Amino acid sequence: xxxxxxxxxxxxxxxxxxxxxxxxxxxxxxxxxxxxxxxxxxxxxxxxxxxxxxxxxxxxxxxxxxxxxxxxxxxxxxxxxxxxxxxxxxxxxxxxxxxxxxxxxxxxxxxxxxxxxxxxxxxxxxxxxxxxx
Numbered sequence: 001x002x003x004x005x006x007x008x009x010x011x012x013x014x015x016x017x018x019x020x021x022x023x024x025x026x027x028x029x030x031x032x033x034x035x036x037x038x039x040x041x042x043x044x045x046x047x048x049x050x051x052x053x054x055x056x057x058x059x060x061x062x063x064x065x066x067x068x069x070x071x072x073x074x075x076x077x078x079x080x081x082x083x084x085x086x087x088x089x090x091x092x093x094x095x096x097x098x099x100x101x102x103x104x105x106x107x108x109x110x111x112x113x114x115x116x117x118x119x120x121x122x123x124x125x126x127x128x129x130x131x132x133x
Contacts, residue, residue: 003066007119011061014074014112018054021105022047034098040088053077071120078113082106 025047029035039046053074060070085106089099 003064004119004122006122007066007071007116008061010112010115010119011057011071011074014057014078014116015054015061017108017112018050018057022050022054025050034095034101037092037094037098038088038101040092053081066120068120071116075113075116075120078109078116082109082113085109 024032025035025039025043029039029043029047035043056070056077057074060067060074063070085102088094089102089106092098094102
């Protein structure tokens with residue numbers, strides 16, 4: 001797949017978002033109470049999952065040619081992350097601070113996912129590929 005600037009920027013934004021989140025969950029877990037609320041009491045595990053997402057996004061962004069399948073995996077992980085945030089927001093008993101952070105995180109993840117999907121479609125249209133099989 002042809003390298004799309006939109007996908008490239010969205011992947012790097014995904015890296016920054018996941019790295020900041022991972023750092024917060026790994027290093028601020030005992031200092032800020034809402035961190036434990038966001039991670040359902042598992043901040044280290046959640047931080048490691050965000051590090052894996054950041055690693056995949058970094059690998060995808062650094063490749064000379066875009067891998068459509070790898071970007072689909074990253075989009076899928078972003079959708080799962082959005083679903084987790086939504087579930088925590090709706091079913092979790094979270095504080096006002098945690099709710100605000102969840103809403104901001106959901107907006108960021110949704111924007112990143114949309115940018116990656118739109119960028120993949122633009123790249124596929126340039127090559128006349130079909131994304132839906």
